[in-house]
Amino acid sequence: MGWLSTLLNRPWSAICLVVTVTGLSSFAVAHYPRSLTAFLLFQASILLLYFARMAPWLKLSLGVLTLGILMPILGTINGYYLEVATQVGIFVALALGLNIVVGLAGLLDLGYVAFYAVGAYTWAIFGSPQAGEFISDSVARFPLSGGWFFVFLFLGVTVGATAGVLLGLPVLRLRGDYLAIVTLGFGEVIRVLANNLDKPINLTNGPKGITPIVRPPLFFQPVLEALGIPASPTVLYPLYFYGLVLMIVAVVILVNRRLEDSYIGRAWEAIREDEVAAQAMGVPLVRMKLLAFACGASFAGAMGIVFSAKQVFINPESFTFLESIGVLSMVILGGMGSIPGAILGATAVTVLNLQVLKGLSLWLNELRNAGVTILGYNLANLPTQLEPAKYERMIFGIILILMMIYRPQGILPARRRVRELGGG
Amino acid sequence: MDIPFLIAIFPQVLLDGLILGFMYALIALGYTMVYGVLEFINFAHSEIFVIGAFVGVEILLGLRGLGVLDSLPPFLVLVLLLVAGMAASGLLAVTVERVAYRPLRGAPRLIPLISAIGVSFFLQDAIRLVESVWRNAFNLVYPTMDQLNLRFQVTETIDVSVKSLVVIISALLMLWALHLLVNRTKVGKAIRAVAEDQATASLMGINVNRMISLTFLIGGAMGGAAGVLFGVQYSLINPYTGFVPGIKAFTAAVLGGIGNIPGAMMGGLVLGLLEAFAGSYMSLLTGGAFGAEYKDIFAFSILILILIFRPKGLLGEVVRERT
Numbered sequence: 159m160g161w162l163s164t165l166l167n168r169p170w171s172a173i174c175l176v177v178t179v180t181g182l183s184s185f186a187v188a189h190y191p192r193s194l195t196a197f198l199l200f201q202a203s204i205l206l207l208y209f210a211r212m213a214p215w216l217k218l219s220l221g222v223l224t225l226g227i228l229m230p231i232l233g234t235i236n237g238y239y240l241e242v243a244t245q246v247g248i249f250v251a252l253a254l255g256l257n258i259v260v261g262l263a264g265l266l267d268l269g270y271v272a273f274y275a276v277g278a279y280t281w282a283i284f285g286s287p288q289a290g291e292f293i294s295d296s297v298a299r300f301p302l303s304g305g306w307f308f309v310f311l312f313l314g315v316t317v318g319a320t321a322g323v324l325l326g327l328p329v330l331r332l333r334g335d336y337l338a339i340v341t342l343g344f345g346e347v348i349r350v351l352a353n354n355l356d357k358p359i360n361l362t363n364g365p366k367g368i369t370p371i372v373r374p375p376l377f378f379q380p381v382l383e384a385l386g387i388p389a390s391p392t393v394l395y396p397l398y399f400y401g402l403v404l405m406i407v408a409v410v411i412l413v414n415r416r417l418e419d420s421y422i423g424r425a426w427e428a429i430r431e432d433e434v435a436a437q438a439m440g441v442p443l444v445r446m447k448l449l450a451f452a453c454g455a456s457f458a459g460a461m462g463i464v465f466s467a468k469q470v471f472i473n474p475e476s477f478t479f480l481e482s483i484g485v486l487s488m489v490i491l492g493g494m495g496s497i498p499g500a501i502l503g504a505t506a507v508t509v510l511n512l513q514v515l516k517g518l519s520l521w522l523n524e525l526r527n528a529g530v531t532i533l534g535y536n537l538a539n540l541p542t543q544l545e546p547a548k549y550e551r552m553i554f555g556i557i558l559i560l561m562m563i564y565r566p567q568g569i570l571p572a573r574r575r576v577r578e579l580g581g582g
Numbered sequence: 583m584d585i586p587f588l589i590a591i592f593p594q595v596l597l598d599g600l601i602l603g604f605m606y607a608l609i610a611l612g613y614t615m616v617y618g619v620l621e622f623i624n625f626a627h628s629e630i631f632v633i634g635a636f637v638g639v640e641i642l643l644g645l646r647g648l649g650v651l652d653s654l655p656p657f658l659v660l661v662l663l664l665v666a667g668m669a670a671s672g673l674l675a676v677t678v679e680r681v682a683y684r685p686l687r688g689a690p691r692l693i694p695l696i697s698a699i700g701v702s703f704f705l706q707d708a709i710r711l712v713e714s715v716w717r718n719a720f721n722l723v724y725p726t727m728d729q730l731n732l733r734f735q736v737t738e739t740i741d742v743s744v745k746s747l748v749v750i751i752s753a754l755l756m757l758w759a760l761h762l763l764v765n766r767t768k769v770g771k772a773i774r775a776v777a778e779d780q781a782t783a784s785l786m787g788i789n790v791n792r793m794i795s796l797t798f799l800i801g802g803a804m805g806g807a808a809g810v811l812f813g814v815q816y817s818l819i820n821p822y823t824g825f826v827p828g829i830k831a832f833t834a835a836v837l838g839g840i841g842n843i844p845g846a847m848m849g850g851l852v853l854g855l856l857e858a859f860a861g862s863y864m865s866l867l868t869g870g871a872f873g874a875e876y877k878d879i880f881a882f883s884i885l886i887l888i889l890i891f892r893p894k895g896l897l898g899e900v901v902r903e904r905t
Contacts, residue, residue, distance in 0.1 A: 264692070266692050266695065266696070268699075328886075328890050329886070329889075329890065331890075332889055332890070332893070333893075334691055334692050334695075335622070335623050335691055335692070335695050336889050336893065338623075338692075338695060339623065339829075339832065339836075339885070339889070340885070340886050340889055340890075342829070343829070343882035343883075343885050343886050344882075344886070346829075346878065346879075346882055347879050347882050347883070350875070350876070350878055350879050351879070353875070354873075354875050354876065479825070483699060483703060486696075486699075487700075490696065541714050541715055541718035542718060543713075543714035543718045543719060543720060544711075544714045544715060544718075545714075548710075549707045549710070549711065550707075551703040551704070551706050551707040552703070552704055552706075552707035552708065552711070554700070554703050555699075555700045555701065555702070555703035555704025555705070555706075555707065556700070556704055557700070558696055558697060558699055558700025558703070559682050559697050559700035559701060559704060562682075562686060562693050562694070562696050562697040562700065563682070563685050563686065563697065566689070566693055
């Protein structure tokens with residue numbers, strides 16, 4: 159790949175390359191909306207942009223152009239891509255949140271999805287008729303109107319952070335591996351509670367889940383109509399959520415970058431490298447660990463609010479241990495403690511799950527239905543249980559094992575080398 | 583509250599709790615022995631347990647397919663299942679150690695833990711893949727053996743099946759054999775020496791790597807036996823069955839003091855009994871508000887409380903922290 163890095167290191171050729179690849183791939187996506195390769199190429203062009211050597215303002219504006227304008231346009235051609243992009247955004251935010259806890263502070267949290275669940279249920283309960291089950295009509299009428307969504311978005315940050323502190327207070331004295339198991343237990347406790355708190359008081363509606371959840375209002379629709387752009391909510395909502403997620407991700411990245419180089423971020427890394435030494439140098443251990451838990455959890459809480467509004471329906475099945483490990487494998491794949499790593503990891507794993515595995519499943523089904531014969535074996539006899547889309551665990555497992563053995567620092571390692579985690 | 587009823591079902595609950603407890607004890611041994619030697623949570627142990635259950639069901643289904651299942655004496659079949667399950671699980675545990683843990687020995691402690699989580703997830707879907715190709719099935723049911731399903735009606739509310747007695751007796755025999763192996767043989771002494779201090783043990787001429795493999799083999803075999811017994815007792819298994827019993831057995835190991843073999847046995851029994859009683863009595867005592875569905879939370883809460891207030895467990899010694 160020497161030629162590629164040479165190209166990317168010269169300013170003009172870098173710009174030409176990035177613009178060409180972006181343009182070509184968008185063209186391909188627009189013309190072959192069903193092609194997976196075209197969309198992967200489009201994603202690769204964003205990665206190229208990241209590696210290209212050019213002025214920061216140029217890079218930023220190209221990035222905004224690609225993600226903020228090109229992507230929505232392509233999304234209107236094939237709505238599924240927009241859905242994938244939105245999911246990627248949600249997982250990027252989650253991975254960045256977990257990155258603070260695992261990557262920067264070195265606390266292995268196996269129940270991260272619990273905070274996501276707490277956020278999701280916060281809006282789901284009050285943004286649907288569910289709250290009417292335990293709050294009388296004389297106090298307030300539920301569901302709350304869509305405008306409250308934005309209030310809850312901030313509330314989600316607070317609720318997530320509070321949950322993080324509440325979990326952190328008792329468990330942060332524990333050693334690393336015990337902490338991992340306790341957070342796993344906490345994650346399961348939250349899920350079992352969500353599953354069973356439909357009695358004695360119906361808080362969560364149990365395994366049936368909560369629906370319909372109110373979506374935020376389309377406040378810009380009248381403006382669009384005044385401009386003569388007819389748009390129905392079915393077209394606008396995916397775009398709207400994509401934009402919302404993109405903005406939140408931008409904020410999360412900004413916060414992460416500011417934190418990384420601040421007093422707090424350095425304290426976290428000191429704790430990760432050597433707790434005793436950090437304490438000796440005057441780092442307040444408990445307060446800093448709590449802060450890491452709270453920061454990580456607050457991102458998850460906010461994303462939970464968005465997730466529940468976007469899905470309109472949530473149930474406890476969305477918040478299993480599998481999800482926690484999924485987010486963990488994103489962080490590990492990209493590189494613990496590395497912001498670009500977490501973004502890359504989240505994108506790669508989500509695309510793998512949503513597109514590659516699903517694509518394989520569809521392809522296998524087509525072969526099955528067509529009854530093609532290969533080497534004397536009729537594919538119509540393929541077992542129906544064999545569905546690649548269901549093998550997420552295998553992907554996560556392989557990622558975790560291989561990364562730990564061969565590249566513990568991740569694909570895009572953090573600039574400050576991760577000594578405790580095997581950087582050397 | 584119906585006090586006489588609560589008393590009447592007491593022996594039945596006790597029996598259920600004992601079965602569950604012995605199961606947890608057998609699995610917990612795998613966690614505790616590995617922790618004792620390497621100070622590392624073998625997260626994949628739950629899948630090593632499940633492999634035992636799957637080997638058992640495959641043999642039973644195979645025998646039934648050949649049409650000989652009903653003509654063979656059930657106890658012979660059970661011994662065959664146990665031996666095969668133990669062998670498969672033990673070998674798998676050794677392989678996993680060789681492939682995924684040994685290259686990471688000496689790395690910071692979170693690294694092998696993350697690798698173990700990866701192995702656990704990988705094995706779950708590997709089993710699923712094999713079963714979906716081989717049997718086109720996700721859930722598998724243990725074929726029944728009539729003689730094992732005989733039940734004695736002791737009183738109106740209590741009945742005891744042969745298989746629950748068989749499960750308890752096999753578990754007791756296994757624990758006894760392990761006790762002898764660890765405490766009365768030279769190999770057992772070597773394992774204990776490695777757990778105490780690897781460097782000194784190796785100076786005394788003990789092959790540390792071989793002892794670590796042996797620890798995985800024994801722990802895995804115990805897990806495999808638990809898997810077979812689990813299948814015989816509860817019938818229904820699937821590739822993801824291992825997670826909950828695994829985490830509970832880990833709780834049992836921590837409860838008894840991790841690294842401590844008698845502690846794991848005791849922790850398993852205590853947890854099994856607590857869970858059985860919580861499962862049966864909680865809903866009766868709270869008027870149905872909190873039912874048996876909270877028994878998982880119950881186990882997790884015990885785990886969290888123990889780790890916070892008495893991390894060395896009930897019988898545990900203080901484990902030195904490795905830096």
